[in-house]
Amino acid sequence: MPKIEVYRDALIRGIGAKKLTDAQLEVLFPCAKAELDEPADAEGIMKVELNDTNRPDLWSTAGLARQLRVYRGGDHPRYSFFSDTTVTRESGHRRVVVDPSVREIRPWVVAFVMSGPPINEAVLKDLIQTQEKLTWNYGRKRSSIAMGIYRSDLVAYPVHYRAVDPDTTRFIPLQMERELSMREMLTEHPKGRDFGGIVADFPLFPLLTDDNGDVLSFPPVINSAGLGAVQEGDTTLFIELTGTDMDSLLHTASIVACDVADSGYTVEPVKVEYPYDTPYGREITVPYYFQKPQSAEIARISKLLGRPLGADEIVQALHRMGVVATRTGESVLIRVPEYRNDFLHAVDILEDVMIGCGMDSFEPEMPRDFTVGRLTPLETYSRRVKDLMVGLGFQEMVFNYLGSRRDYIERMYPPEEWDAAAARAVEVANPMSENYAFVRPSILPSLLGAEAVSANAVYPHNVFEIGKIAEQHGADPSGTRTNTNVGFLTADRGAGFNLVNSRVSAILYYMGLEYSLRESRDRRFIPGRAAEIVLAGADATVGVFGELHPRVLEEWGVQVPCTAGEINLEGLLNDGDGSSIGTS
Numbered sequence: 001m002p003k004i005e006v007y008r009d010a011l012i013r014g015i016g017a018k019k020l021t022d023a024q025l026e027v028l029f030p031c032a033k034a035e036l037d038e039p040a041d042a043e044g045i046m047k048v049e050l051n052d053t054n055r056p057d058l059w060s061t062a063g064l065a066r067q068l069r070v071y072r073g074g075d076h077p078r079y080s081f082f083s084d085t086t087v088t089r090e091s092g093h094r095r096v097v098v099d100p101s102v103r104e105i106r107p108w109v110v111a112f113v114m115s116g117p118p119i120n121e122a123v124l125k126d127l128i129q130t131q132e133k134l135t136w137n138y139g140r141k142r143s144s145i146a147m148g149i150y151r152s153d154l155v156a157y158p159v160h161y162r163a164v165d166p167d168t169t170r171f172i173p174l175q176m177e178r179e180l181s182m183r184e185m186l187t188e189h190p191k192g193r194d195f196g197g198i199v200a201d202f203p204l205f206p207l208l209t210d211d212n213g214d215v216l217s218f219p220p221v222i223n224s225a226g227l228g229a230v231q232e233g234d235t236t237l238f239i240e241l242t243g244t245d246m247d248s249l250l251h252t253a254s255i256v257a258c259d260v261a262d263s264g265y266t267v268e269p270v271k272v273e274y275p276y277d278t279p280y281g282r283e284i285t286v287p288y289y290f291q292k293p294q295s296a297e298i299a300r301i302s303k304l305l306g307r308p309l310g311a312d313e314i315v316q317a318l319h320r321m322g323v324v325a326t327r328t329g330e331s332v333l334i335r336v337p338e339y340r341n342d343f344l345h346a347v348d349i350l351e352d353v354m355i356g357c358g359m360d361s362f363e364p365e366m367p368r369d370f371t372v373g374r375l376t377p378l379e380t381y382s383r384r385v386k387d388l389m390v391g392l393g394f395q396e397m398v399f400n401y402l403g404s405r406r407d408y409i410e411r412m413y414p415p416e417e418w419d420a421a422a423a424r425a426v427e428v429a430n431p432m433s434e435n436y437a438f439v440r441p442s443i444l445p446s447l448l449g450a451e452a453v454s455a456n457a458v459y460p461h462n463v464f465e466i467g468k469i470a471e472q473h474g475a476d477p478s479g480t481r482t483n484t485n486v487g488f489l490t491a492d493r494g495a496g497f498n499l500v501n502s503r504v505s506a507i508l509y510y511m512g513l514e515y516s517l518r519e520s521r522d523r524r525f526i527p528g529r530a531a532e533i534v535l536a537g538a539d540a541t542v543g544v545f546g547e548l549h550p551r552v553l554e555e556w557g558v559q560v561p562c563t564a565g566e567i568n569l570e571g572l573l574n575d576g577d578g579s580s581i582g583t584s
Contacts, residue, residue, distance in 0.1 A: 002050045002137055004129060006061040007122050008040040014065025014262065016074050031071040031321070031355055032058050053432070056138045056252070057339040060130040062259035066339075070322045071356075079258055081112075081267045082289040082338050096240065096272045099162030103276055105199065106206045106219065109161045110253045110272055110286040111240035113152050116265035118233045123263060130259060134252050135220075140433035142195050145243040145252055146220030148208070150227045152238040156211040159240070163204035171215040172225040182207070182218050191222040206242065216240075238270075244434055246279050250288050251341045257287040258339040291336035296346035298330055304350055307362065317356030318349070344429050378484055381573050382466050385486050388507055394464040394488055399446035401468055402428065402436040407445045409438075411555040412524050426470045426480050439470040443487025444524065444564055448548075448556045451491050455559060460492035466569070483571075489564040497529045500545050500563035504533065513572060520544050524552055533567065543567035 012020050020028075026036050029048070033055065038047040050058055057063045070076060096111050119127075131147045139145025166182035173180060173189050180188055182205045186196030198220055199205050208216040215224040219242040223229070230237060239256060241249045257267045267287065274282045280290065302309045309317075311327040318325040324335045336343050343349065354362075375383075386396065409421045424441060431437040440446065443465050454461055466486045473481035490499065501517075508515050514536035522530055522544050530546025545565025553562060 001053065002056075002059050002133055003037060004048055004050065004059055004061075004064070004133065005045050006048060006064065006126070008044050008046045010061050010122055010126075011046075011065050011068075014062060015069045015072065017072075028068050028071065030359060032064055032067045033355075034058065034064065053137065054342040055340070056134055057255045057258070057337075059133040059137070060255075060259050061126045062262040063130075063255065063339070066258070066262055067322060071320045073320075076319075076322060076324065077258070077262060079261055079267075079287070079338055081257065081261070081269055082254075082287050094238075094268065094270045095158035096270060097158045097160050098272065098274045099160065100275045101163035101204060102161060102206050105163050105202045105204060106242050106244060107276075108244065108246045108249050108278070109208075109219075109240060109242045110249045110284065110288075111159070111238065111270040112253060112257055112286050113236060113238050113268040113270060114257075114260045114265045115152070115236040115268060118235050119230070119237070121232055124230065124232055126263075127256075127260070130256060134255065138248065138252065138432060139243065140435060142220040143198050143435075144245050144433045145241060145248055146195075147239065147241045147252070147256070148217045148219060148223055148228065149230050150216050150223070150238040150240075151230060151234055152236040153234075154214075154227050155216070155238055156214070158211055159216065159238070160209050160211070161242070162207060162209075163202075164207045166205040169205070169207060171218075173218070173222045174225050174228050176225065185218065185221060189222055195221050208240065208242075245431075247290065247341070247430070248432075250280075250284075250286065250290055251339075254287050254289070255339045287338070289338055291338070291341060291343075293333055293335055294343045294346070294349060295328070295331045295333045296349040298327075298332060300346060301332075301350050301353055304347070305354055305357075305362070306365075309353070309357075313357070314353050317353045320356040321352040323349075323352055341430060378570060378573060382484060382486075382569055384511070385507065385569060386466055388510055389464045389466075389486065389488065392462075392503055392506060394462040397447065397450055397463050397465045399440075399443075399449070399465060399467065400436075401440055401470075402431075403438055403440055403445065404435045405438055407449065408440055408442070411448075412442070412445055412552060414523055414551065417523060424472050426472060441469055441471050443467060443469060443485055443566055444489070444548075447487055447489040447564065448552070448558065448562075451489060451558050451562065452556045454491075459560065460490055460495070462488075462490050464488035484569045485566050486569055487564070487566040489562055491558065491560050491562045493560055495547070495561045495563045497547055497563065500547075500565055501531070504543070504545050504565060504567075507567070508533070508572075511572060520546060522546075523549065525549055535572070540571065542571035 022036060022039050029035050033052040034048050034050050037049040040046040058067060094113055096109055098109060135142045135145050135147050170179045170181045173185055185192040186200055206219050208219060214227060216227050217223040241253055243249045261267050269285045271283060271285045298311055301314060314332050315325045318334060322337050325332045334349060408425060409418055413421050426439040428437050447463055450463060451461060464486060468482050469485050470480055470482045516534050517531040518534060520530040520532045525546035526549050532541045533543035535542055543566060548562045548564050
């Protein structure tokens with residue numbers, strides 16, 4: 001969980017209190033899902049641990065102080081620099097012009113300017129900490145979000161964002177005194193060794209320059225030693241963010257803009273001009289408010305929290321959490337704060353109501369129902385299958401259930417089937433990273449991911465996993481269905497259809513099931529070398545197996561033939577009454 005360092009005095013000033021003891025702060029911290037990790041040291045710096053990752057707006061002194069101040073009854077801050085249109089605000093001469101060359105490398109950039117009193121040590125340290133926490137935790141180690149801070153007074157606008165030849169483009173990076181090419185920075189600069197892998201495989205590298213051609217930075221790696229060397233005493237800073245997900249960039253820009261505004265600085269919007277379409281048009285003036293209103297039924301909030309709550313009590317509780325709410329009929333409608341993007345469902349509103357009411361306001365109750373714990377029939381069945389797989393010489397693996405579109409779809413299917421495969425998959429609405437944007441629709445990509453890094457192990461490789469997969473399912477009230485499948489893969493020079501067929505036959509024989517096979521058209525496998533499993537007396541497909549297509553193996557970098565299969569265990573348990581298993 002994120003842990004931040006804050007100047008104790010600055011935090012208390014931000015809260016709007018004259019004096020607060022550590023004990024009083026600890027009473028307040030739960031409203032921000034935080035706790036005191038270490039009291040203030042001799043320099044007045046205290047450490048606070050945040051126990052949740054869906055509120056990155058709290059990962060700074062200003063953000064934490066804002067939440068605590070409003071919770072104590074303070075007024076909601078107003079940020080006049082936001083708008084949900086690009087035509088109602090003037091950004092002056094400050095613009096960022098995007099070149100088409102970055103579209104396939106690192107397509108998105110947003111920016112704004114902060115100005116005000118000279119930057120002191122505390123403000124600079126907190127700004128750098130905010131930069132590091134947001135880009136490391138929220139931005140997946142800068143892969144999806146990187147942030148740069150520059151001396152705006154030295155920048156000749158407009159700023160240009162383009163891709164350049166990494167071997168011929170040279171500048172002096174921050175913390176060095178000699179000029180390097182961008183490719184040399186990947187190996188000779190510490191930040192290049194840490195983050196250069198994000199762009200190392202691209203033929204061109206992204207670069208930010210001003211209108212005079214002076215370099216701001218090589219995102220997401222390192223600033224230049226000139227415009228990017230921010231110092232105490234600077235009064236105007238240019239802040240930009242580049243990345244691969246527009247909503248995450250806009251959200252991060254909003255967080256930082258609100259933080260600096262709460263610290264007494266003026267935020268000046270910057271217009272970004274794109275030569276290609278974005279989710280919000282070709283011109284975006286940032287900071288940009290893109291959140292949508294959310295609502296929840298009053299009766300549902302009361303039911304799930306276990307006590308009757310009136311509309312006024314709910315609205316007041318949300319107010320203490322910094323959320324503007326109004327009653328509309330039998331529901332409450334909220335306007336999501338500019339710095340938050342964590343309201344996906346009515347339950348998220350309910351959570352804020354609960355915290356806003358105060359956790360200690362809910363009376364504890366003893367459980368009214370007592371049950372005896374036992375394994376479910378599906379778990380018992382899965383353990384039998386697991387024993388069979390181990391007996392057949394397979395090694396069990398355990399994988400994540402979230403992954404990327406590239407792994408679950410683009411590496412598995414030919415391009416003409418990508419859209420159809422994506423339509424069947426379950427996509428996360430606000431992923432922290434594109435690497436965790438989909439719930440896996442099949443176990444096979446997970447097994448191939450393991451095989452792709454196992455070339456040095458002695459062959460044959462026999463691996464399997466019993467785990468969950470999810471798919472779109474219109475007949476279910478939730479619109480999705482989760483199944484328990486067994487997936488298995490063999491990698492060996494002699495791996496072929498007969499081998500995998502014999503193993504499927506052994507599994508179903510020892511499970512006491514009769515079945516038939518029919519040709520599969522699943523294009524993850526070689527045509528004519530794959531089959532679907534149909535249980536006797538049922539018409540539904542409960543599994544598929546065969547020889548994986550060379551295209552799939554090439555996408556994963558696997559150098560030997562592979563056979564694989566996947567069987568829906570719930571379908572076996574229910575005599576074929578199961579859903580699909582990710583076949584085409």
